[in-house]
Amino acid sequence: MSEQTEKAFQKQPAIFLNKKRQIGAKVAKSGKEGRWTKNVGLGIKTPREAIEGSYIDKKCPFTGNVSIRGKLLRGTVKSLKMKRTCTIRRDYLHYIKKYNRFEKRHKNISAHVSPAFIDIKQGDTVLVGQCRPLSKTVRFNVLKIIAAAGSDKKKFSKF
Numbered sequence: 001m002s003e004q005t006e007k008a009f010q011k012q013p014a015i016f017l018n019k020k021r022q023i024g025a026k027v028a029k030s031g032k033e034g035r036w037t038k039n040v041g042l043g044i045k046t047p048r049e050a051i052e053g054s055y056i057d058k059k060c061p062f063t064g065n066v067s068i069r070g071k072l073l074r075g076t077v078k079s080l081k082m083k084r085t086c087t088i089r090r091d092y093l094h095y096i097k098k099y100n101r102f103e104k105r106h107k108n109i110s111a112h113v114s115p116a117f118i119d120i121k122q123g124d125t126v127l128v129g130q131c132r133p134l135s136k137t138v139r140f141n142v143l144k145i146i147a148a149a150g151s152d153k154k155k156f157s158k159f
Contacts, residue, residue, distance in 0.1 A: 003054050003055050011056060012056060013065070015034045015035075035054075036063065037050055038062060038063075040061045040062065040068045042068065042072065046062050047062065047114075047117070049117075050062035050063055050114065050116040053116065055115040057084070057115055059112050059114075059141070060114040060115070060116065061131065061141045061143065062114065063116075066132065066134070066141060067131060068129035068131055069129075069131065071129070072128070072129050072130075073090060073127070073128050073130075074090075074125065074126070074128075075088035075109060075125070075126065075128065076089050076090075076091075076123060076125055076126075077089075077122050077123060077124045077125075077126060078108065078122065079122065080120065082110075084113050084115070085110055085112055085113060085135075085138060086111055086113050086142065087108050087110055087111075088109045088110075088111050088126065088128060088140075089106055089107075089108055090107045092104075092105055092106070093105070109140055110137045110138045111126075111128045111140040111141060112134050112140070112141045114141070114142065117145060120145060121148070121149050122149065124145055124148055124149050125147040126144065126145055126146060127143050127144040127146055128140040128141060128142055129141055
């Protein structure tokens, strides 16, 4: 029961834990028959860690009660200081008509990181999907790690 790290008992709501034993019945040794996962759609595969893992996360799009709808965005992980949440930096160019030129701008987005993406690092490029509000600032969920971090230098990586 290493997944029990909170004060309240953590479980998936769709799984019944108190199954009665049959006298004389064979006992299955694999403890994974009580794991519920789902396919979020949009051509995104469910990670192996979500299927085979034992974590409990109600805000995970693969094992929790969160549906992905709306926008799919790509950005670079800026910080991982929050618990199960990361800050993503999105760079873009804004056109200034008076000077006939572009200027660099950016936005920061907070996104929930499922325990399925345990190997996420600062500088990784990730795909996030919009979901219902999970907290005051979090409205996105990490769906896929696109590229690993190359260098730690801050740069404008779009062009």
